[in-house]
Amino acid sequence: MGKPLDTPLIDALNNFISAGRIPMHMPGHKQGKGFDARFKDNLLEFDLTELPGLDNFHRPEGAISESMDITAKVFGARKSFFLVNGSTSGIHAAFLSCFKRGDEVLVNRNCHISVIHALMLFGIKPVFVMPEYDEEYNLALPSRLVSWKRALDEHPDVKGALVTTPDYYGICQPLAELAGLLHANGKILIVDEAHGAHFAFSGKFPETALEQGADICIQSFHKTLNALTQAAVLHVGSERVNVEKLRRAISMITTTSPSYIIMASMEYARKVAVEEGAGRYDELINHLEKMKTRLSGMENLRVVPDVIGKLKRDPTRIVIDTSLTNITGYELYDMLYNEYRIAAEMCDYCHVVFIATIADTPDDLYKVTHALLKIDRSLGKTRKKSFDFPFKTGKCSIPELYDFLDSSVKVGLTDAEGMTSAELVTPYPPGIPVLCPGEVITRDHIKYLDRLIRSGAEINGLSTDEKGQRTIRVVKTYSKEEGGFQ
Numbered sequence: 283m284g285k286p287l288d289t290p291l292i293d294a295l296n297n298f299i300s301a302g303r304i305p306m307h308m309p310g311h312k313q314g315k316g317f318d319a320r321f322k323d324n325l326l327e328f329d330l331t332e333l334p335g336l337d338n339f340h341r342p343e344g345a346i347s348e349s350m351d352i353t354a355k356v357f358g359a360r361k362s363f364f365l366v367n368g369s370t371s372g373i374h375a376a377f378l379s380c381f382k383r384g385d386e387v388l389v390n391r392n393c394h395i396s397v398i399h400a401l402m403l404f405g406i407k408p409v410f411v412m413p414e415y416d417e418e419y420n421l422a423l424p425s426r427l428v429s430w431k432r433a434l435d436e437h438p439d440v441k442g443a444l445v446t447t448p449d450y451y452g453i454c455q456p457l458a459e460l461a462g463l464l465h466a467n468g469k470i471l472i473v474d475e476a477h478g479a480h481f482a483f484s485g486k487f488p489e490t491a492l493e494q495g496a497d498i499c500i501q502s503f504h505k506t507l508n509a510l511t512q513a514a515v516l517h518v519g520s521e522r523v524n525v526e527k528l529r530r531a532i533s534m535i536t537t538t539s540p541s542y543i544i545m546a547s548m549e550y551a552r553k554v555a556v557e558e559g560a561g562r563y564d565e566l567i568n569h570l571e572k573m574k575t576r577l578s579g580m581e582n583l584r585v586v587p588d589v590i591g592k593l594k595r596d597p598t599r600i601v602i603d604t605s606l607t608n609i610t611g612y613e614l615y616d617m618l619y620n621e622y623r624i625a626a627e628m629c630d631y632c633h634v635v636f637i638a639t640i641a642d643t644p645d646d647l648y649k650v651t652h653a654l655l656k657i658d659r660s661l662g663k664t665r666k667k668s669f670d671f672p673f674k675t676g677k678c679s680i681p682e683l684y685d686f687l688d689s690s691v692k693v694g695l696t697d698a699e700g701m702t703s704a705e706l707v708t709p710y711p712p713g714i715p716v717l718c719p720g721e722v723i724t725r726d727h728i729k730y731l732d733r734l735i736r737s738g739a740e741i742n743g744l745s746t747d748e749k750g751q752r753t754i755r756v757v758k759t760y761s762k763e764e765g766g767f768q
C-alpha cells in the first residue's frame with residue numbers, strides 16, 4: 283500500500299472545529315447554526331451546475347432571475363445581481379461598468395484593498411479623500427462632507443465616488459447629502475456596503491445606502507447574514523446605472539461555474555431575514571444592549587459606543603478598546619482565543635472586533651460578556667495609547683497594471699525613500715493607509731512607520747526579512763529607452 287496522501291487543510295479545519303470555539307466572526311451563519319436542518323442536509327446535493335430547470339447565472343431567465351428580482355424588491359433596488367466571489371467582484375464589476383480607463387473617481391482613502399485593485403485593473407485614477415480621526419477611541423472616522431465637497435471642487439471632472447460604509451468597526455458615513463451633491467453634479471455614487479447587508483431588516487439599524495441615494499451598493503451577505511462565504515449582492519439604486527453594461531461586466535469577471543450552494547444560501551439568508559428578521563433582530567439588539575450595559579462596568583477595557591460624535595455605528599458590531607489598559611488588542615484577542623475559546627473577527631493594536639448575527643445564541647453572547655469581564659478584572663491601567671496621523675493629502679498615482687505585477691521588488695523600509703510603493707501599507711489603528719500603491723515613499727512615511735513598529739503596531743503591507751528587518755514591495759517601472767526595469 284502506498285503512503286496515504288496528507289490532508290493538511292482538512293486536518294487544520296477538523297482541529298479548528300473540534301476545539302468548539304464560540305464563532306464571533308464571519309461567516310454570519312456561524313458554522314451552520316443559522317441554517318435549518320432541511321437546508322443544511324441538502325447543501326451538498328444542491329452543489330449542481332446549469333442543468334434543466336436550474337437557470338444560468340450568465341443568462342438568468344428562470345429561478346436565478348426570479349430570486350434576484352425578489353431580492354431587489356426586498357432591498358428596494360431597481361435590480362439586484364447575485365455575486366459568487368464576494369463583494370470584491372461587485373466592486374470590480376461596478377468600476378468596470380461605470381468608468382473608463384483614465385477616468386478620475388473620488389475614493390475614501392481608507393477603502394478596502396479590492397477598491398485599490400479595481401483602480402489598478404481598470405486604469406482608473408483615484409482622488410483620495412482623507413478620513414477623520416477619533417482620538418478618544420483611536421478610530422478612523424468617515425471623511426466629512428466638506429472634504430468630499432473640496433475634492434469635488436478641485437476635481438470637477440471626476441466621474442463619481444466610491445464610499446465605504448459601514449467600515450470594519452461598524453462606523454457609518456452619512457450619505458444622503460453626499461449623494462445629493464454628487465447627483466447635482468452629474469456624478470455616480472457607488473457604496474461599498476460589504477459590512478451592512480443586514481441594515482435593511484430592522485429600523486434599529488442605520489439607514490441603508492440605497493435609502494440614502496446610492497446608485498450602486500455592494501453587500502457581502504456572508505459577513506452578516508446566514509449565507510455561505512463569498513455570497514454577495516450588488517444592488518442598483520437608480521436609472522443613472524447602465525444595467526445591461528453592468529450585467530456584462532459581472533459576467534466577464536465571474537467563473538463559468540458559479541456555485542449553486544452559494545446562490546441558494548443568499549436566497550436562504552434573504553428569506554430568513556424577511557420572514558423572521560424584525561423579531562430576531564429586536565431580540566439580538568436586546569441581548570447586545572444587555573451585554574453592553576454589563577460591559578460598561580469594566581474598569582479598564584471599554585466598549586466603543588454605538589454613536590461616535592454624530593456618527594452612527596452598527597449596534598451588532600461589538601468593538602472593545604484596550605487603549606487604557608496594559609495589553610494590546612492582539613493580546614486580548616489571544617487571551618480570548620486561547621483561554622476562553624472565543625474566536626473574535628479581528629484585532630488591531632488597541633481593539634478587538636466581534637461580529638454578532640441572528641445565528642448567535644444568547645448563551646454564546648453571555649460567555650463572551652463573562653470572559654471580557656473576567657479579563658478586565660485581571661488587567662492594569664496604563665497611559666492612553668494614542669496615534670497621530672501626519673499625512674493630510676494622500677496624493678497618489680496608481681501604477682500601471684503591468685509595472686505593478688511584473689516589477690515589484692522588496693527593499694528594506696529604511697532604504698525605500700524616493701521609491702514608489704507597490705503596497706497598501708496600513709497600520710491598525712488608525713486603519714488609514716500610510717502608503718497606497720503608486721505613492722512615493724518619503725522620509726516622513728518611513729519615520730512614522732518606524733515609530734509605529736517600535737511601539738508594537740502590526741502593519742498590513744510590510745514584511746519582515748530573514749534578518750528581522752521590515753521590508754516593503756516597491757514598483758519598478760519599465761523603460762525601453764533606459765533598457766529595462768528601473
Ligand SMILES: Cc1ncc(COP(=O)(O)O)c(C=O)c1O
Binds near residue numbers: 369371396476514
Ligand atoms: C470594507 C470591505 N469592502 C469589501 C470587502 C470585500 O468583501 P468580500 O470578502 O466579500 O469580497 C471587504 C472584506 O473584508 C471589506 O471589509
